[in-house]
Amino acid sequence: MTLTTHILRRGLEAAHGIHGAMSDADQGDDGHSGGEAPSRVSPWAALLFFLTAVILMAALFCIAYTYGHVIPTLCMIEAPETETYLPVDVIDPTEPPPYSPAAPPKPTDGAADDLEGNAHADHEVLLIRNKPYTSSIRQTLLHLRARAGYWSRLRGLSMFIVWNLVSGLLVAIFGAATGSRIGVAFIAVVVETLLSNLHMAWVHIVISESRPKRWYQRIPALRTWTKIAPAVALWATTNQIVSILPILVCGSFGSLKHMNDPAYEPGKKDLYAVGAQGFMGVFLMLALFVLLQIPATVTLVRVAASMLPEEDETIVPFDRTFGGRTTPAIIGGQGKIGLVEAWRSFPWASRIRLLKLMIKVALIMMACWLLFTTVMVAEAHIIFGEQLGEVMKAMHGMTGPH
Template sequence: MTLAHSFIRRGVNLVQRYSTMRQADDTPEVHQIPPFAALIFLLTCAFFFVLLAVLSYTAGHLILTLCMVESSSTTAYVPIESVEPVDDSPPAYQEDGSLRQDDADVNLIKTQPITASLKETARHLRVRAGYLWVFRGFSAYVVWNFTRSIVVGMLSSASNSPFLTIIAAIIAEVALANIHMTWIHIIISEPSPKRWYQRIPTPYLRTWKKIAPAVAIWAVTSQVVTILPLLVTNSFGVLRHMNDPSYQPGMKEAYAGAGQLFFAMLLTVLLFVLLDVPATVAMVRVAASMLPEEDETIVPFDRTFGGLTTPEIIGGQGKIGIVEAWRSFNWECRRRLLKTVVKVAALIMATWLLFSIVAMIEAHTLFGPAFGEMMKSMHGIANRGS
């Protein structure tokens, strides 16, 4: 939302600037941008930025987090009369696979994981958490990100070095590990009457020592996934010349720039699957293993991780290790998560592609030859907002 706010604010300034622009010799203004056209374009961008933010939070954060902790399947015995009769239906079996001979009024039902379907997950959350499920954990999420921005700003204020900013971001993530874990606990558990800050695990320091290593690994991979596509994309083609004052891009360059941005998204998805997903799964499952006993999970979830966790009361750590967290996530769960990631990525990329098409149509219609200057200004705003 910071980028959208910056875009709108600077866009208004851009409209004012070009509405009054004249050449130094008082000749008629060149490439003037109509204020009403710029307003329509800015509102379109703002709408899509909000839409992308909502999709990113609900599908890219809430649903994926649940997918990382849900057990692969659930089995249960139900009365035979509650099941719709089906011709040639198989007989009931016991958990060990043997045929059930002594009890004819029950049937074994094996259900698919809830998170195997985006639609089913959304329906499940709506039933269990209400129609405002899209805002689950949003308060903790906002505080976590806002505090992280302040910490990063304080640590990187001494220099404009991008490397220092990356190091500052990693330090901020590790320092705020407990708040991050609190957000995960809110997402994976049933709605609670407690405020989000009342759910921060205590004692704070001892809890932080348990979750900090997993968060540190995740923070490093997240920075690689975020920064590397930008560095690669801005190192060639049209975007490489955008900071050159003498560069005058036209509609041909606009198409090339859109292609480079699409390439950046593909590279981001690839790095996300190969690096960020394993690190995130391990971190989320370590945090999930520390969920307080009084909190009920909102999806089926094996708190013992197949017996790998030992409660603190009997001398254990009360959590799962990083390596065990990833290994306990079996191949069936990994395939389900990968399918969900592909669905989420396709949904977000389709939305982005729709935005690109709409933006290009509006650019042709509203700006004409003045779009080159608007394009350069948007690129500068995006660089300052990122």
């Protein structure tokens, strides 16, 4: 469903694979009475390799959570760049000012007389342009740390884990009975929609200032389910479309269509065809992610943010009225914004900022995966040496479908 859940799943598979490698090696020593007994994989070497994998995957999980979930969510609700005129004497001359000098606004007829005789009026007012915190990943992290401490980069993690574990367990139980990928996708949409309040609680925890309440105390009342469910259903549907549509399309023709045929004998040209179809699948997935997944996610986050309790303050600047498109419930409004207005109220400047952020996050995750793979391969060669082949045989098939 998400990158983080995928990492968690692979971590469990890695643990199972290492255990299998050790078990197979032990059986090899005890079960071969004749001939040369195969060399035994040291349990300590396997344990060291396993612990390294767990530590690196935990680090990847934290990076993916902070950069792939927390920061983009803040970007989706933060108000765009604002401009303010401030007198020069309120600016600290020792600090590099985050502003651009500009001429003051043209005075009205009533104010013109007040400016007469002041030859230096044009130099006493400066235009302050306040850029959004989420325009820079580093600036966002510094802001979170200043407002809520170092671990604020993992804000909402408890709620996130509970929500994903519950949804994953329900999908695994009911989806297995369908026997098809489409059936599992349908079950996933239904389950995510039923757990809409958990998703909204996670959004509220991420975007708001820290509070002494526990994560389970932030879950909204059941009566709010009807308000957030449509946005979650839209998000869950696009999530499944992005996940399975490229696979279904690319697997419906060409060489990939015949891969499950035992009598199929692919040649050199088929290898090129598979590579082209794989490239097409990645391109289709990226296109669907940008065109469907991002708008649906923005809509969900902004609808959930519109129902943030009045006593909660957001940790980044946020316009609760969405440019006058909604009225807070405290003064007689609906207390939420509609699906269409949630997306329309997201200005183009913020959309571009979010897209740039997602590109940066993708590059960061690719670099982390490259580092993870390099470290694991190097450590495997150092620890296992000539026994690496036996370990790989024992772990064979762990990357297949489960």
